[in-house]
Structures are given as structure tokens and as C-alpha cells.
Amino acid sequence: MSNLPFARHRRLRTSNQLRDLVRETKLHTEDLIYPIFVLEQPGQKNEVASMPGVYQVSLDFLLDEVKEVVNLGIRSIILFGVPEEKDDVGSEAYNDEGVVQKATRIVKEQYPDLVVVADTCLCQYTSHGHCGVIKDQFVDNDETLPLLVETAVSQAKAGADVIAPSNMMDGFVIEIRKGLDQAGFENIPIMSYAVKYASAFYGPFRDAAHSTPQFGDRKTYQMDPANRLEAHREAESDVEQGADFLIVKPALSYLDIMRELKDRYNQPIVAYNVSGEYSLIKAAAQNGWVDEREIVLEKVTSMKRAGADLIITYFAKDIAKWIKE
Template sequence: MWFPEYRPRRLRRMENLRRLVRETRLSPDLFIYPLFVRSGRGLRQAVPSMPGVFQWSRDTLVQEVKEVQGLGIPAVILFGLPEKKDETGSEAYASHGVVQEAVRTIKDACPDLVVITDVCLCEYTSHGHCGVLHGQEVDNDPTLGVLARIAVSHAQAGADMVAPSDMMDGRVGAIRESLDEEGFHHTAIMAYSAKYCSAFYGPFREAADSAPQFGDRRSYQMDPPNAREALREIQLDIEEGADIVMVKPALAYLDIIRRVKEEFDWPVAAYNVSGEYAMIKAAAANGWLDERRAMLEVLTAIHRAGADQIITYFAKDAARLLAS
């Protein structure tokens, strides 16, 4: 019987052979760990829809970020839950707001940890939308100045990078201009450039208390069927000054990650979002799949598609597993 000269199975025969020819390699260096912070003391409040994810107060946050850094994870991204909300989300840019104080706390405890801050209004507005309202519509241009003010307040607190997630047109340029005017030339921008209006955000809205009180976000987040539009969004954000561009969610948009990476010579991040995390956790809890294998397979797929950075709630678990 004739066999081909090249037999691919030769290099799959044992684990160390597979390691030698592995094309995509996961590392904690890729991960950004999301953290939810709120006012108070001694808080470590579980998020029911996201097993293993918690809301933290500043004092309990210190031990958490030290653990993150000890696992070799280089960065965290912060989401804030304010004590009070109003129509304009004024707590988002308060100098002693929950995120601003958390940034100071983290930089005091772990000065080398990269601190990224989410820049948006949905957690801070009483209506739960990502911008200033005109009637029941989000008014794009007045929102830009508020977002820029938030970003500057985060930079003043010590944030290394700001991450606008609102999907307003022109917000990257407005933030870059304001940061530069205030002397924060070194503060980087990670833009949520292709952020789709996705069903996979549900658990996050519980964790961040950010569900809209009416309507939805289809008028500003991207329509899931569109791919070419994502490339236009990426191009605009790069031209406006984004240092890193992001695709969100990740799993249902691996094709977008790949297209962005092939089209642009630019750092590309992907957000392995709350619903993607919760699905694996729920299936594993029911014994329907192996959580550790599924976690690593998903993260590998996101990296293989072209993501240079992965924001993921699995960061700590994956880092431990990769070190074992």
C-alpha cells in the first residue's frame, strides 16, 4: 500500500512533538483582566451570572491586583459602579470618583501594572445609555466633550491607557486632543473600534449595573451582519489617534479580527466578553464540557485569528494553567 512521503501525524504522536511545532502559543503576556470597582470597604461581591467574577472595593482590590501581577498578567481594565447616577453621568469625571480612586490605589500597590480605564457613560447615567440624551436619542457631538473630560480625569489619576467604549463618532479624536492639551501625551488610547450590538453582553450589564432603562444601543453600536463597516470604523479610529484598536465581542467575530489584522498593521485587541465567559462556565457546571480545555481552545482561537491582546475574565485561570 502506498503512503504519502509526508505524514502529518508523525508530529502529533506525543505532547512534546506537538509543542515543538505549535503555531499559536498562548501566554499571560496577551491577557488584560477586567475588574469591577465600587465604593465601600471590605467588598468582594459575587456576580451571579459570572461565576468567579466579583465587584471590589478599593481595599480588597489591592490583594486582587497583586495576585494578577504575580500571575504574569501585564494589565487590568477598570469598570466603575458609582454611588449615585444622574442624567449626564457626572460621577464619571469626578476627581475622586470610584475609578479615579481605584487607579490611584492600584498604581500605589503595583506601579508596574498597566492600568486601563473604560471610558463610557452607561454605568454612570440614570438612563443607562452611553451618551448625553436629546429626548430619547443619544446626541453624539455633545457627548464627545464629556468623554474627553472623563479620559482626562483618568489620566490625572494615573491611568496608563484609556479605552472609549461608547461608539460615538469622533470620540477618539476628541479624547486625543484633550489628553494632549492637558499634557498627557504619553497616555495611550485603546479604542473599542468595532463594537457590535451583541446579545453576549447580558452578564456584564449585571456586573456593571449598566443596562439601558429604555430602548437599546443599536443606533450607536455596530450592526452584527456588517463586516466592511468594521474596517471603516478601524480606519477612522487609527486616523484619529488610537494606539490599539479593538473588536468586541470576540468569538462570534473571529472573521472580523482576522480581516482587521490583515488589513491594518496595527495592534489589535479582542474582548472575550461576559456572555462568552458565562456560556462556558454554565456548560461546565452542567458537566457538558471540560472547562479548562474549552477556555484554552477559545483563547487560542482568538489569538490565532489575529488578536494581539485579549481582554478576558479567564485571564487568571488561564495564566495558572499555562504555568503548570
């Protein structure tokens, strides 16, 4: 054995108590935002086939779902609407009696202290499944912006605490900010999907939200997964335009981007642990190939370690239970 001195790093790993004492990254239920898919048709609670344990719930069952979330100590939800009617311009998204608006009023009346985040997009409301107005088989950026503003204002009027625009149109943050301010909602923050990649991990979500594009794809407005500097340009624009939070979506394949944004900006960073990441683990766990609890906690801890202040995750209820154990 060498006489040279060496560090005994293992001293701090010798027991659960010591490991807990020196753990650098810790999860809290306050970090979690739980997504809920809301249907207009009454009497519905439909499990999403590709997302075991995740349900589309109708407005009359919504409070049952929310009560469970609140009882687990989760303080934030994000609402996604699944409307009965769709058209070319997604008019149900900005209908004051639309499904998200109704859901928001129901939740806020019963649970006024729960933070309700409203997803602000058109894709699940359009007959073609794209996130904006179509002109010559192409999403028209500037024609779409006024509709997004209408949607955000309508959601704020319904009681949404946070507006989360996910459409990736250029200028969406500044236009929504101006629209909210002019409507008297200057204190409503914008949680921007600032860095949203055109990812293969979104498939199960499109089952849940009924938002699959009917032609083409979303690569003309969502980002190329190969690009890093583009993420900085997108985030910088959103910060300059008034974004209050910055979302990175998906989370797991873009931890490097998350870390860089955290180091560069003062806005809270939000990781979106997306549907494909959820479904892969669920499928593996159901086959006995992985320990679901251990792999989920490791995964979301990696997101916090990479710089996430908040995590949107379909595992939120499970994580909250595991944290309490």
C-alpha cells in the same frame, strides 16, 4: 494500498513534545488583560450572579484582587467603575474623585509597573444606562464627546496608563486624543473599542457594571452583527484619528473581523472575550457538559490565531494558572 506518494502529516503529532515543538500559536500571561469591577461602598466583595468567579470589589478590597493578578504574572488590568451616584450626564465618570480615579491611584501607588487600562464610557454612570447625553430619547453624539474627553483626562490625571473608550460615538478618538494632548498626556495611548457590535453576549456584564439601559437599546451607536464592511469603516476612522490599539468586541463571533483587521492595520489588535462568552462556558462546566480548561484554552487560542495580540478576558487568572502548569 496505492503506490502514489502521500504526505505523513501525523509525524509531527506523535507526542506531546513534538506537538509543543511545532505549535504555531502560543498563549502567554503577557497577552492577558483582567477586568475588575470596583465599587465605592466599603467592605464589599460581591460575586456577580451571572458570572461565577467574578466579583465586584470595593476600594478597600481592591489590592487583594490586584495582588493575586500580579502574582500570577498578569501585567495588565482594565478597571470598570460601579458608582454610588448616577445622573443624566454621568458626572461621576469625570469626577476626579470618582471610583475609577480612586482605584487607579490605589493600584498605581502599590503596583506602579502594572498597566492600568481605564474604560472610558458613561453608561454605568448615567441614570438611564446609555453611553451619552439623551436628547429626545436619542443619544446625542456631539453633546457626549466633551464629557468623554473630560473622563479620559480625569482618568489620565489619576495615573491610568491606557485610555479605552468604549462608547462608540463618532469622533470619540480624535476628540479624546486632542483633549489628552492639550492636558499634557500626549504619551497616553488610546485603546479604542473600534469594532463593537450590538451583541446579545453583553448581558452578564450589565449585571456586573449596573449598566442596563432603562429604555430602548444601543443599536443606534453599536454595530449591526450582520455587517462586515462597517467594521472596516469604523476601524479605519479610528486609525486615522490616532487610535493606538483596536479592540474587537465581542471576540468569539467575530474572529473573521479580527483576522481582517490584523491583516490590514499595524496597530495591536485586542480581543474582548466578553461576559456572555464567559458565562456560557461557566454554566456548561458547572453542569459537567464541557471540560472548562480545555474549552477555554481552545477558545482564547482561536482568538490569538485570528490575530489578537492581547485578550481582555474574565478567565485571565485561570488561564495564567493553566499556562504555568
